[in-house]
Amino acid sequence: MVDTSLTITSRQIREQNLQLVRQALHDEQVCTSSKLKELTGLSVVTLNKIISLLIASGEVLDAGKVNMPNGRPASTYRFNEMNKLMLILSIYKRSGNKYVGYSVHNLFGECIERKEELIEESDSIQTNELKIGMERYISRHPKISVIGVSMPSDDVGGRVGSAIRHDSQSKRLSSHLEKQFNIPVFFETDINAATLGCYKRCKNQEYVSGVILVPGKIPGCGFCYNGAVLRGKDGMAGEIRYFPMYNDIGVLPSESMQADDLAIRTIRAVMCVLNPGYMAIYSETLRPGFIDRLKKQLGTPAEEALLPKIEITDNLREDTVSGMVSLCLEALK
Template sequence: MNFIYSNSETKFKLFSTLIRKQSISRSDLAQILNLTRASVSNIVSELKKKNLIIESDKISGGVGRKKILLEVNSDALYVIGIEFERKSFTAGIYNLSGNLLKHLKHKFYQIQSIEDILKDVENSVVSLLSWAQKKNINVSAIGIGIPGPVDPEEGVIYNVPYFLDNKKYELKLEFEKRFGIPTFIEKDANAAALGEFWYGIGRNYNSFVYLLMVEGIGAGLILNQSIYRGINGLAGKVGKFLFLNENKKATPFEKYGGELSILNLICHYSHKSPFYSKILKERDIKISDFIDGVKRKDTISLKVLNEVEYYIALIISNIIYLLDPNLIIIGGDLINVKDDFSKDIEKLTKNIIKDHPMPEIKKSGIYNMSISLGGATRAFMEIISTLLK
């Protein structure tokens, strides 16, 4: 059945399909979206007038009449995407095709307070806006991916764990007052999922789970082409899944599978490792040391990795039983611990769920920018939704 209407939701869905497919004909859009060609042509005409899409010089092959392909106009919109983490932040300017034009990255030796990091982030935004002005680039919005809890509508963060402070911050209001630019806030795992949905390997799937492994473990859920946050914004807190430990006490999985748990385990075993004992004489151990230790085949590093992989496989098994996704994307610095990390996780998961159908488990190809790109994606989505009303 074909639908002959062009409301804002349909317009946005068509644009989203076009940006994910990168290059597509009008007739293919009509088939994918189950619309009449007349409806597609009307929407395409409007998108062209708004300068959001262009007709490509590429021609679709095949038998019969050649098809003119449509593409996103990369220069139609520019936004700043920010990854706001506990020991670092990244801020960059992206165009509508998801290309990173300019970026600034800052790392801290120790976990900071949100207030202290905000000062550096705002200074970086000033630098990016100055660069954009020199290049005659108009920045339309700012999108920020930050650890939750987050109210994505109000742009407020509450009691975010593992920072030195855990106060309420009205980030959206603060950034809009400072820069006069629409600003949108998203939980880091959700932002990463949005980045994958439009610009990463998730663009070929209508539903998937993005598993983000940082200090804790969280997930971004794309269900039927939309981010799912839950009624109270708690959806995706998979690191809080509980199991009974050896003392029969309910324990969250991230206590054994996140980066902080890795560092705690290493400190516990460090007296057995000359590699870590040497590091501890000079400074605290970092997650990059663990990755280096695995590559060096340090015995303690490999022992900790085996434990962590098992708990991650348990989390993924629970996700499979709960959502039955056809794709799980793994992101975070931990995926660099070894080349076949995702394959190890997949093998362990298969052993746990036995004959249950397995989803694809893939390593994020944009893990090092998925959160900042995801923040940018959220900003693009909001601006485009407004333009198409």
């Protein structure tokens, strides 16, 4: 008896082949038909059919013919990076104020428009504020095909904040926005997105952890393994505010010496539990010499062996947007 659950249909094969050619053209940007055949392993007949479909949908452009070393001209094709666009909203705090950054990206991740706006400080972001901004950018860029929203981990008071979690409330809000704009909409915490962005720029790091440590604020932690964000139940993971040493207060102390001490203890806990190879500490206010003081507190050779490569950076927003680009591209697939 044949197990039909394992049977691959002709439609699935066609979709796999389409994605294979899409990815090859995305990576190469401009490619000859012979190079595509080499990269995909598809037959000339199958390849020609797929290219015709992709040209008809606007995903690929005919780039004409080029002369080859053997003297025969070859057809070339160019990936159309403007066929679909991504809208990213990144909500963040700077100098005591709350902002929303809007950025529109093409399928190569290149930013074609970017703007930030000051928004009213509140316990939670109002849904209408975001909807108005989304409408404005969609009207200017009709090719926007996905919307990703990143938010601080501590912005969980209202409907939008709770949508960071992959629970029923999140699904309702995403569904509401998707119905209004007729395109996919998803939410992610800033630290999860930033950790993915850090992974992209680090290269050759299998396991990356990102940690937000700002005195007076709730800490956040994200994990990325082999290019995938690790999430716990309901999308919640890395809730380091609940470490016992925070004494149920859940924020890094404002006093610099206390903040320094608790930040070191937090990093040691993350090291020992997860053993990441690289750790980005997002902070603008930790005291100089922080990493040296951390190293001095490592008590055993075993803990010294767990010490990852550490950077202290204030590029939270840049890494967040980079990670959101990757998540948007995945959503478009």
